Amino acid sequence: MAPTFPFTGLDPVEVFAVEDTVAQLVWRGLPAGEVGIVIDGRDHVLGDSGVAGAADIGDLRPAAGHAVDITVDGRVVCQRTVHTEPAIEGDELLRIATISDLHLGEEGFGLVRKMREHPQPANGYPLRCAKAAARAAVEWGADLLVLKGDITDLGYPEHWELLDELLADIPIPVMAIPGNHDTVGRTRSLDATAELQRRGLFPAEVQYRDVEGVRIVGVDTTCAGRTWGRIRRRIDDVATAIDTPTPAMVFMHHHLETHHYPRIWPIGTPLREARGALSQMLAANPDLLISSGHTHRNRVRHHDTALITEVGSTKDFPGVWAGYVVHAAGVRQVVRRVADPDCLEWTDRTHAAVGGIWGRWSPGRMADRCITKRWSRAVRPIVAPTDLASLEA
Ligand SMILES: [Fe+2]
Ligand SMILES: [Fe+2]
Structure with missing residues (x-):
């Protein structure tokens, strides 16, 4: 043992x-x-x-x-x-990375007693971990970085300024979708849509980009002032966006609930909406990878031909980012720890949150983090790649 x-x-x-x-x-x-x-x-x-x-x-x-x-x-x-994971046949086409639940501006972590850094460093743990995650993703070879929501902690002006500090460090194109913390609607919170659009990161509530071998779709599932997510009002646009001969990778902040009465906190997109949305999405495209953040944990499940994943936060245990290696025949997800020593020291400390339950619950098993999916449709035309540089703000 x-x-x-x-x-x-x-x-x-x-x-x-x-x-x-x-x-x-x-x-x-x-x-x-x-x-x-x-x-x-x-x-x-x-x-x-x-x-x-x-x-x-x-x-x-x-x-x-x-x-x-x-x-x-x-x-x-x-x-x-x-x-090790199996190799996917054929050439590697593209690498995509995601980071979520950065919570830029957060000053403490924990449900009851907050863990804090003493003294508070100028480069606090949310920005430090987000920068290290983005840097690692670029070094890993990512061609595109997707920010999957809860970019800020409360959407305050100084929290959005931290996003500018982060973006200044990222040399590859960035897409972003908001999370519930970005749309929390406190008195001092700025409008998340405006802040993301001002930075050229969020062209629409349902946005997509064709890159080599796959369509990347970002879906805003936020519901202003609420913790939980909504998708029904946007599902027709999502179905249209993924209706393509290529596989689709759909990124959203909220997970799709699997039970009428959610078994974990925070609540995602309720089952009454999630079930219908999944059916409509699979009817439009059987080759789907759907990935969310929000839960700050790593999990994998399968629904029909779709692979559905949740990926943890950059800044609390285990402190991760996700990479996707795209081939014509399939995709491999790898969830890696943010490995800078000064980030590991902090995220290891947060292992003890909720009496140590957090550290046992959030990482998931290896199979919840690293998985290889083969697309169901064996032969498909490859959509001509969009010039990734055009995605830059
Ligand atoms: Fe979060
Ligand atoms: Fe969230």
Whole structure:
């Protein structure tokens, strides 16, 4: 059984993400020294153990199990097994990344007792984690970044200014959709639609872009002043947007509820709307990946031929961003931790929220984060790619 810290339950070494040939290893609380791994008989130096760290293990065989020895200064401290995802046949066409629930401007995390940074640094954890996530996504090779809502914490002017700081750091095209925190409607809150449109990020409540091999659709599911989502009033536009010979990847802030009485907080789009919306969407296009934020957790479910995912927040445990590798035959989702040490230190701390339940509930299993989907329609014309540069603000 994997060793855990008695108070936090955090595993000192964790294989958090896998792709077909790469895995992300995260560690904390290791003895001081140089962390290394031995995998498939090869030695790799990963770096200083520090308080917390992360590294990629590359050159793995797809769809295979790999035994990994983790070492500190050459001494084996633990062993893990990495199971890689299968390769998708055909050339890789495009990489898309998403970040959600940035909550720029938030000053504390927790349901009852707020965890805070003391003293409050100039570069507070929401912006720090969002910047690190975007930077990692770009380094990973993302061609397009989608901001999936709850970009700000309360939509105050200074919160939107933090978005400008974030955007200044991102060299690739950005699409955005609002979340309930952006449309919370406090006295000092600015209008989210106006703020996003002013930055050229949100042309319409249902927006789409054709990129190589897939149509990207963003749907505004917010309901001003409400926590939950709505989709019925926009579902005809969504169905029209996804009615294309190519697969469609649909991004929205609110998850589609699966029960009449929601079993988790926060509430997503109620089942009475979600069920009909899913049917209409599948009738328009059977090859769907639908991904939301809002719950700050990682989950995967299947509905008919659609793959439906929820991806966690950048700034609370586990602190993630998602990447999508698009092929003509399918797509692979990988959810990776925001791996900068000063972000890991904060997000690991938030593992203890809600009496430690948060840290056990929010990450999901590996299969809730990293999954390969093959489109159901084997042969399809590829829509000519739009010039991605035209998406820039
Ligand atoms: Fe959120
Ligand atoms: Fe939300």
